[in-house]
Amino acid sequence: MTTLAPRVPSRFLPVLATVALFVIAFGVGSARYDGFASGQVIANLFIDNAFLIVLAAGMTFVILSGGIDLSVGSVVALSTMVTASGLQAGWPVSLVIVAVLLIGSTLGLLMGLVIHKFDIQPFIVTLAGMFLARGLCFVISVESVSIKDRTFRDVATAAIRLPGGVTITYNVVIALLVVAAAMHVLHRTRFGRTVYAVGGSESSALLMGLPTTRVKVGVYVISGLCSSLAGLLFSLYMLSGYGLHAVGMELDAIAAVVIGGTLLAGGVGYVLGGLVGVLVLGTIQTLISFQGTLSSWWTKIVIGVLLLVFIAVQRTMVRR
Amino acid sequence: MTESPPPVVEMRGISLAFPGVKALQDVDFRLFPGEVHALMGENGAGKSTLIKTLTGVHRPDGGQVVLGGDEVAFTSPGEAQHAGISTVYQEVNLCANLTVAENILLGREPRRFGGIDFPAMRKRAKEVLARIGVHIDPASSLGEHPIAVQQLVAIARAIAIDCRVLVLDEPTSSLDAGEVAELFRIMRVLRDEGVAILFVSHFLDQVYEISDRMTVLRNGALVGEHLTADVDRRTLIAQMIGRDLGALEAIEDAAEKRHPDGPVLVHASGLGRRGAIDPFDLEIRAGEVVGLAGLLGSGRTELARLLFGADRADSGRLLVDGAPLRLRGPRSAIAAGIAFSSEDRKGEGLVADLSIRDNLVLAMQAARGWTRPLPRRTKDQLVEKYLKALDIRPANPDALVRTLSGGNQQKVLLARWLVTEPRLLILDEPTRGIDIGAKAQIQQLVTTLAAEGTAVLFISAELEEVVRISDRIVVLRDRRKIAELDGSTTGVDEVVELIAGGAAPEKVVS
Structure with missing residues (x-):
């Protein structure tokens, strides 16, 4: 009886549900609005949400390990600020990129170490990190700083032509590369599997002799790195740095990951789920803009309802 | 060598x-x-x-x-x-x-x-x-x-x-x-x-x-x-x-001396839940110890969970004191005086990071509601009483449950239910993984409770224990009740025979 496994393992069900949701949402849009079912609309989903895709990938690591990272939105803002002011001060683009990524991962490392060494809830530590990063933005400048650097603008506006007249930006390519890398690390390496083990049962993972410390701190470094990278993408998207950029974006990332079927309690979920989660959020936004008469805050309402439904569904699945 | x-x-x-x-x-x-x-x-x-x-x-x-x-x-x-x-x-x-x-x-x-x-x-x-x-x-x-x-x-x-x-x-x-x-x-x-x-x-x-x-x-x-x-x-x-071992023999004598003829406390007729346990009839009298015997996976725990309302029955009914009772969950069972000490003491029983004292008063406080907090003095008296009665070691009410050994955790769990003075106490594998001295103490406690009029449903994988302690033995096989025996006249061999019952014993590993 133990060898009889169901055709589709139950661990894939939440992700499949999200994919189905995406297909339905997109199908509804295609049926109701002319021009909705075009390649460019899909491409725009990626273009407009590239930074969120990267954030969700990093967030997936943290949530799988049983933690949470509330600082990512602020780190995005800080990254845009460092990028814009760095370029304004005449730093070369490569130096700016290195500086931004270094700041993000160092912040992540610090938060991870605090969480581990003092055994404090990730919620509160990353909340502190969120305020810290947001505050640092305004230390740099209280104004919005626009980006005028030539190379940077060129990269931002460059379009990659795909067959069928569809264009995407470099942001999309980077985001997809990040997703691929995250999938490899999480699903195919020892570090990644240990993330799952820690999320499943930290005490068991420790007794199994797994390097739980490295993993628990490492996920925050990865999330910090992803946040700063997302910040760079956001700078490319907005072409400005501002302390009030990306307010509440951490919650969008968490929502996307959860809608993508990752269990908030940790241990269950996939990187791809987060990606599909972002696409679902993007589709809802697109649907509402096509509809035309509804305000954009309807997006928030729909996301709220969806989130509730998904958490309820997950709950019932875990109980069984 | x-x-x-x-x-x-x-x-x-x-x-x-x-x-x-x-x-x-x-x-x-x-x-x-x-x-x-x-x-x-x-x-x-x-x-x-x-x-x-x-x-x-x-x-x-x-x-x-x-x-x-x-x-x-x-x-x-x-x-x-x-x-x-x-x-x-x-x-x-x-x-x-x-x-x-x-x-x-x-x-x-x-x-x-x-x-x-x-x-x-x-x-x-x-x-x-x-x-x-x-x-x-x-x-x-x-x-x-x-x-x-x-x-x-x-x-x-x-x-x-x-x-x-x-x-x-x-x-x-x-x-x-x-x-x-x-x-x-x-x-x-x-x-x-x-x-x-x-x-x-x-x-x-x-x-x-x-x-x-x-x-x-x-x-x-x-x-x-x-x-x-x-x-x-x-x-x-x-x-x-480090002490003499006459205790176990004394338990058997006590079990044989008792002849419970108290009123029927719990009567289940046709109670069942698909996929968990087939419909069964069961009567438990006040002051009676009913043993549940069967292999791992024979439906022992499932039966107990139905009586406690932890799972909802999809057929049959339950009478308590002769009046039908619809169990909507453990709360209504606890209100009716039914207590359930789970076999999974780590997951379903105790709060590991609280002290012995806090764990003990948890169930009682829940029954009273948060508007009527227990006075500190009552708490201390209760805790002292049960620490002594069950010989919980260390006898320090502030020790965290996490630091106790398995047997002592089990005793704390038991004590927690005893504090609420249940009329029916369901014990699911109370002696699993604990040593012979603590086992004897727990068995002793069960017989004492029964003598005081508590009905006990006793579940254990160890047949000797079930046979020694029970007035009546209910035998389960493949999620079905297959027999009900008189505990005082039944031997272990007879129960084994029934459980084996012609069909090959269930094997978990395929």
């Missing part, structure tokens, strides 16, 4: 204290290659603590650990494993969300091109599982399998590396007889290969069957080290509990 080679493990003068508890005091321990060494002692004697000191979970306050001639000081279980010490713990300590193969090989999985080589990993896991005679899909999730299989997977993990020392901390408490025999076969193979095996079990039969040498601990101190052949059971038990 011939002259032994030098010991592979030598622990000298180990001491360790937890807040409020002196867990180990100046303990010496030797383990030789190619032997099965049993670590004996009551609950709280320090067996698990000594093991955890060896495997790097705890660091001793004093003393030294020598492994293969070199002094070692492990700071994590990973280091101990690296040095060749593998451990299988009493509670399955694996990750249910990962696959079987990952649970066996995580941390030492085959890799290729910078990633885990999953096909090779599954193949290797299959080989290891085959070595111990388990044939399950390595790619399936661990959580899909019953606890007994998970335990075997834990053993597979332990032997997947070339270990010099294999520690088995009560590996048999969730295995059936066939699986135990299989485990012993594996242990003998490993022993003959020169592995030193440290074995902990509360089943004396198993200890005498498998072990070559034993070390006895009591209250965190060393009592003695013997060759198994040199000690008879009486001496061993006397060493372990």
